Amino acid sequence: xxxxxxxxxxxxxxxxxxxxxxVGIGLVPLRGYSMLAALGLAYMTGAAxxxxxxxxLLTIGIPVTLATFFIVVLACVVAGGxxxxxxxxxxxxxxxxxxxxxxWRSWPAExxxxxxxxxxxxxxxxxxxxxVYESPLVGWDSWSIWARKAQVLSLHDSLFxxxxxxxxYAFAHLDYPLQYPVWESLHFRAxxxxxxxxxxxxxxxxxxxxxxxxxxxxxxxVRPVVWAPILLLALTAPGISGQLRDGYADxxxxxxxxxxxxxxxxxxxxxxxxxxxxxxxxxxxxxxxxNEGMATALxxxxxxxxxxxxxxxxxxxxxxxxxxxxxALLPWRIWxxxxxxxxxxxxxxxxxxGYLMDRIDRVGPxxxxxxxxxADPERWLYLLPLATLVVVACLVSGVGRxxxxxxxxxFLLVWAVFVWSYWISPHDLEWHxxxxxxxxxxxxxxxxxxxxxHLSGLLLGELRRGPGSExxxx
Amino acid sequence: xxLAIQVAGALAAGGLTLILxxxxxxxxxxxxxxxxxxxxxxACLVAxxxxxxxxGELLDQREANSTLTARDVRLGNGIGIDxxxxxxxxxxxxxxxxxxxxxxxxxxxxxxxLEQWAFFQLAPYVAAEPSxxxxxxxxxxxxxxxxxxxxxxxxxxxxxxxxxRLGR
Numbered sequence: 226x227x228x229x230x231x232x233x234x235x236x237x238x239x240x241x242x243x244x245x246x247x248v249g250i251g252l253v254p255l256r257g258y259s260m261l262a263a264l265g266l267a268y269m270t271g272a273a274x275x276x277x278x279x280x281x282l283l284t285i286g287i288p289v290t291l292a293t294f295f296i297v298v299l300a301c302v303v304a305g306g307x308x309x310x311x312x313x314x315x316x317x318x319x320x321x322x323x324x325x326x327x328x329w330r331s332w333p334a335e336x337x338x339x340x341x342x343x344x345x346x347x348x349x350x351x352x353x354x355x356x357v358y359e360s361p362l363v364g365w366d367s368w369s370i371w372a373r374k375a376q377v378l379s380l381h382d383s384l385f386x387x388x389x390x391x392x393x394y395a396f397a398h399l400d401y402p403l404q405y406p407v408w409e410s411l412h413f414r415a416x417x418x419x420x421x422x423x424x425x426x427x428x429x430x431x432x433x434x435x436x437x438x439x440x441x442x443x444x445x446x447v448r449p450v451v452w453a454p455i456l457l458l459a460l461t462a463p464g465i466s467g468q469l470r471d472g473y474a475d476x477x478x479x480x481x482x483x484x485x486x487x488x489x490x491x492x493x494x495x496x497x498x499x500x501x502x503x504x505x506x507x508x509x510x511x512x513x514x515x516n517e518g519m520a521t522a523l524x525x526x527x528x529x530x531x532x533x534x535x536x537x538x539x540x541x542x543x544x545x546x547x548x549x550x551x552x553a554l555l556p557w558r559i560w561x562x563x564x565x566x567x568x569x570x571x572x573x574x575x576x577x578x579g580y581l582m583d584r585i586d587r588v589g590p591x592x593x594x595x596x597x598x599x600a601d602p603e604r605w606l607y608l609l610p611l612a613t614l615v616v617v618a619c620l621v622s623g624v625g626r627x628x629x630x631x632x633x634x635x636f637l638l639v640w641a642v643f644v645w646s647y648w649i650s651p652h653d654l655e656w657h658x659x660x661x662x663x664x665x666x667x668x669x670x671x672x673x674x675x676x677x678x679h680l681s682g683l684l685l686g687e688l689r690r691g692p693g694s695e696x697x698x699x
Numbered sequence: 700x701x702l703a704i705q706v707a708g709a710l711a712a713g714g715l716t717l718i719l720x721x722x723x724x725x726x727x728x729x730x731x732x733x734x735x736x737x738x739x740x741x742a743c744l745v746a747x748x749x750x751x752x753x754x755g756e757l758l759d760q761r762e763a764n765s766t767l768t769a770r771d772v773r774l775g776n777g778i779g780i781d782x783x784x785x786x787x788x789x790x791x792x793x794x795x796x797x798x799x800x801x802x803x804x805x806x807x808x809x810x811x812x813l814e815q816w817a818f819f820q821l822a823p824y825v826a827a828e829p830s831x832x833x834x835x836x837x838x839x840x841x842x843x844x845x846x847x848x849x850x851x852x853x854x855x856x857x858x859x860x861x862x863x864r865l866g867r
Contacts, residue, residue, distance in 0.1 A: 356757030393826040454742035600702035610709035611738040622731035681735040688732030
């Protein structure tokens, strides 16, 4: 029991760190109910940022212990508090902020939509937690790669050479980044035991936190009647929640990427304060979770950069965001290079026309396999066809056109990068696809989710707009 | 093909919605906004049964978890690939803090998977090449073929552990 409380204490501290970072970047005001509403985003921000910092510390030889974790959390709180010191507390709003709860009889229909969402979301979250509370890790990579590394990180305060540079463990993909194992190891350390039956309960929080975070991010641009059913669809999609329960890193990586993509899509829409730092945090976390996350982060930044240049948005701020993501990637990459550890993907050959032509027969089956996953209605619940519809509607009508172009560009570039990765992979294609394609598609499907929720909101907003108004074209 | 049909279906639903909405909303961008009703309606229709099914699945998972023993949790993944988890546990008991082990596997159907599991079960002891490890663990292989070993401790024929002469 004590171990359980301690490991959930790690989650609470991650949420605390994230909350103050959000205050610092101006995304959350210093008001009780706003901070409560932002708890999901706060948890995801902490779960994204703190491990990125700890990875950097590990690579320069600073011991990572629970004390180090506390110091990083404290640093986030202090930095966030300092940066957000000028955020005004709404003195006139704060005392009456909860008064609306008492007037429930006069709530508008949309408030009831939110109430229904909170009830369904809350019930699902609790039942999900009960369901996974004592589930052991049975997904192969969940124990053989991720928990194994987390165990090493929880037993040693450093990047223990007996493991991380030991080729006997090459099967554990020593080049994979450490976001997920570092996050897991914090829970093991706090619990004081390596218990593979205690991981999924925290992984479940990542799903709950992400859906909650999406609702918070979208709330001002998208009406609840749009985001509530779409986010419930995402919450229950077996491709997301079922896969999450395997304990693999793919869904957590995709959740970080999805939050980064939504934040960037919203910034492209309105350039609000605080969104770009959030983009940097989330994409850095995705990039530090798996190599596919790195490819996705770079693809998203390229597409976003093209739109920033084309529409003459704030290039400096965007460049700083992109730079921050790249800088967050560097410590682990430099450490790998310094220790001569290479992955199994022949990236350097990936642009060699001769190499590519010799393997051209891999392209067709790869596209068929990836698209076959997209079309699986039982796993992905029509996310892609629905996203296609709203993207086409936005592009044709001009409603949120540049936002739609951004999501479309992200999806296509990520899709192309994944096809390319199977194309150049040294592994037997049938085996490689068979063991990974259903997980790899998580990222493009969550890009579809981001597009669907955001663009549907823009479209419905246009429908409700008064006649004659033509605002909103981008 | 299935994906193309689904996309075509979504676009057709959007087009139909647009035609209907244009009866009451003037032509132009406002009317196009109505296609958002398609994903909202689909989400409402699809999410309800999936929500119920997933709740059922999660409760089933809880039920299944309640029957797990400590051994299932600790060793279930190894048992699932037919690893001799009892032998590995026995061998682990012979290692001392800080010592390394090398694993020699020959006759297993899937030595790669077995190695991954064995290294997991034997953690926190660290694996090394058998030629430089403190201990050599023989898994379904005749140890007599290997030279340079200390006294052999046999669990059962083919399954044994020996201290490497190169080891400490």
